[in-house]
Amino acid sequence: MKLLFTLFLTIAASGAYASADVQTSRTGVPTDVAKILSVTDIRFACGIVPVEMVYQDSQGARRVATYMEEGGGCQTN
Secondary structure, three states: OHHHHHHHHHHHHOOOOOOOOOOOOOOOOOOOOOEEEEEOOOOOOOOEEEEEEEEEOOOOOEEEEEEEEEOOOOOOO
16 A cells, blocks of 8 residues: 555656546556545455545646556465
8 A cells, every 4th residue: 555655646746526537648647646635445455456546636626537456455375
């Protein structure tokens, strides 16, 4: 989770839900992130799962970005 949070802080440094308003770049990562409000907790999920990030853009609008990520709950024996 710390790694995920650090990743989004890095994205934010470089550059209430909106009604299905998703802004993504070519890579699927939002390009105008001023503040991250929440991110789906996938620590206990296993496999590739959808993640939803709610963020505030530089204009103050709340936006939602969704993407797929591998959960951290898979255990190997």
